[in-house]
Amino acid sequence: MQPDLRFPRQARLKSRKAIDALFQSGKRVHTEDFRAFYLFRPSPGIQIGVGAPSRNFKKAVDRNRVKRLIREAYRLDQQRWKDRLQEKQQGMDLFILYTGKELPDFSSVQKGMIKLIDKIFS
């Protein structure tokens, strides 16, 4: 069966308030190139936001590129996240920051995301 690869507005972290709360009280996890803030909540579903610091990427073009790669990697692999959440019977808010200094390519972002999942759910 064809997996659902859509990435509608509801799946994104939309509220500034929610983002502030996530940064204030969410848990954080690091891998070598990523940092994730996350917060489990009882209501089902997942909302995700992405970011790239202007400290590491001075040009807006590069920041856009990084954010697009992360978003795309999540979109194509979102079933993996949903399955894990299904096991825990919870929903979550998630914010992923790219903290590496070099502009990544798509496959390295994909690998990094898989490491993140393992770290968060282990």
Place this chain on the structure above:
RNA sequence: GCUACAAGCCAGGUCAUCGAUCCCGCGCUUCCAGUGGGGUAGGAAAGUCCGGACAGCACAGAGCCAUGCACCGGUGAAGAGCCGGGUUCCGUGAAAGCGGAAACAGACAGUGCCACAGAAAAUGACUACCGUACGGGAAACCGUCCGGCAAAGGUGAAAACGUGGGGUAAGAGCCCACGGAGGGUUUGGGUGACCAGAUCUUCGGGUAAACCUUGCAUGCUGAAAUGCCAUGUAUAGUACCGAUUGAGGGCGGCUCGUCCGAGGUACAGGGUAGGCAGCUUGAGCCCGUUGGGUAACUAACGGGACAGAUCAAUGAUGACCCUCGACAGAAUCCGGCUUAUCGGCUUGUAGCAUUU
């Protein structure tokens, strides 16, 4: 054909799969899910350096301050932009000319400053030159005092109109000729800056991106503006000021005028920070034809295309082709300027080579 310069233009393409956002249609009337179609980064989107539109501030008054601009004409909504012209300077040249550059009002309104060097850096006098007197000496001449003078010397970034002649004790725009510069009056040409000339007069630098003077202009704040809806709290506490004897405020500052005016300021603390409008089609842009203008630009007609997100879309992956892809990402919108930029195309100018 190659090279250099200038101006203008383009800013990899195609296919497949999976997405995002906006608009239109279908969907059950609306909404939602779903579904079909279409649009979706730039020449600089950048810097925020100028100029506006738009919005708000009760009216947007007077004076002073402050700020900005600074040859003339045109263009345009406007400008520190653009176009044309003038002047000055630079390059080239025998010259005519050609090419380039310029924050280009005033140093004859006033004040300040000009290191080192030099006598002196602005009513100049060290050496030198000249004269009288006195002293010495046979004389040439030397010394001292007083006076004259500003040609010569050296210093410096800059030294007191230049050259030649007359003149004189020695000299000097002191006088004359030619030339240069400033000011007044005036004639002709030009819309004007200015140019050409006449006449009188003056001749001691530089610096205004030093203060300043003159002329002109400017109300301020910026889409986190602003309007509306929703949610929520505390109409509470402490201190000071004030209520017609007026606190405080009225969007650069001060003063005056005028208007509003019953609350204001500080401390501590509490709450909200969600949505809609503004928001994308406008003094618009591009192409073509004709007309006007040296040009910038403009008029008429015909045709064409227009991103609209709001935690923030405009993308990802794969394949193929080629010249192997630079700088770079909209956030209210326009007109300019500046800066970044791989490669390519067109036109013009100059030089070189080749062919006829």
Place this chain on the structure above:
RNA sequence: GGUCCCGUAGUUUAAUGGAUAAAACGAGCGUUUCCUAAACGCUUGAUCCCAGUUCGAUUCUGGGCGGGACUA
């Protein structure tokens, strides 16, 4: 998005338009000590970049680059 400020040795500060750019701390070397510290002496090293104004710019003007603050 908007408004504003600042760039001087490795760091923190100075310097009327006059250049040999000053000081403290630091760093390096030396003296002293059995060794270290302290002390003393010596040395090192800078005006963010490009133009312009001026005889002459750290300073004045324009442009660029970099950093920072404020703003519902």
